Amino acid sequence: MLGAIASPALALEETTRLEPVSGWHVELTDGICRLSRSYSADGQQAVLAIEHFGERNSFSITVAGEAVTRAKATSASVQFGPFFPPHEREVERGRIKGVGEAMLLSSRGLAPPGQDREAEVTEADTPTVPMTAADAEWLRIEQHPGSYLRFPLPKFGEAFAVLDQCVDAMVESWDFDPDEQRALVAGPKVRDQASWVNDIRFPVRELREGFDGRIWLRFNVDAAGRPTACTTVKSADADRFGSACENLLRIARFDPARDHEDKPAASYIVLSIRYDVY
Structure with a gap:
């Protein structure tokens, strides 16, 4: 209130x-x-x-x-x-x-991880x-x-x-047509978020040092929902979290973007990930 x-x-x-x-x-x-x-x-x-x-x-x-x-x-x-x-x-x-x-x-961004200190992925970026x-x-x-x-x-x-x-x-510059991207009725969506939580690893050194951090990652996603590229677009400390893209590219899966005919289409998505230590 x-x-x-x-x-x-x-x-x-x-x-x-x-x-x-x-x-x-x-x-x-x-x-x-x-x-x-x-x-x-x-x-x-x-x-x-x-x-x-x-x-x-x-x-x-x-x-x-x-x-x-x-x-x-x-x-x-x-x-x-x-x-x-x-x-x-x-x-x-x-x-x-x-x-x-x-x-x-x-x-929007990452919800705080559980007691096991694993990060939770949520969709949506900014x-x-x-x-x-x-x-x-x-x-x-x-x-x-x-x-x-x-x-x-x-x-x-x-x-x-x-x-x-x-x-x-x-x-x-990412090899997408801006007009085609604007015409999409829906962008890619995170699939099976719970499995991401189980597989994302908190950096051990940072855990011991009590370090918190947030990164923003952009995934190129094909029409089958597979990530074809991952780029760190912003990071509090790229040296500490530089392996995030490599790790997530292996496990990330998405529902693909949809065009005006409800057909799957290639697109991109930006995700925010925050590591918290308690």
Whole structure:
């Protein structure tokens, strides 16, 4: 149940309003299309980054800098305003070199593993926000009740269109036709998740060191549901989890994508895997 709504005066006092101090920047790096911009508020610096892993209208949001150092919440409410409702997101913390503390806003991923410390695979990659980018005027992140970060999004529609072009180029580099992929009525789905849990191995050295980590993997999946390639698109520490693709390529099985005639089709899927130690 939601708490009481704060008065307008209180909400204003507890809102950190950041203003853009740079233009939008779009880049394709290591299998990720990234849209970013620098902000500032009362001398506090922040960077807002929206990262596409290849699935249209599905992206992660990262906020880094001094403005995010105060709150340590494990979840946050994210809203693209003024026309779209807020969405609750899981928060992961980290640091970005040269920027500072960062929080990654994600709504889906790996559930915590059981007592045997084996990871659990869940489908779906990055949070999905159904929206028309041109309609978004600001982004508001509620780190805890009554505490907000507010980012104006001037020319966001134009920037997001460039990001879409980046995504198309990235999909083409994987030997897929972007138009054909958009026409699919369903993408690949994880099959037999329980068997994945039993076969995924937590890295022994990291277990002993008490290390937690998350990786994002992209699988190319043929029309029979077999993975034909696996690529690590993002990792907290590639050296520690570099064998994940090799291990999962042997055991991963999927229900293939479906076209408008409900026929199986070749496509791709991005999965997020988190290893937790208790």
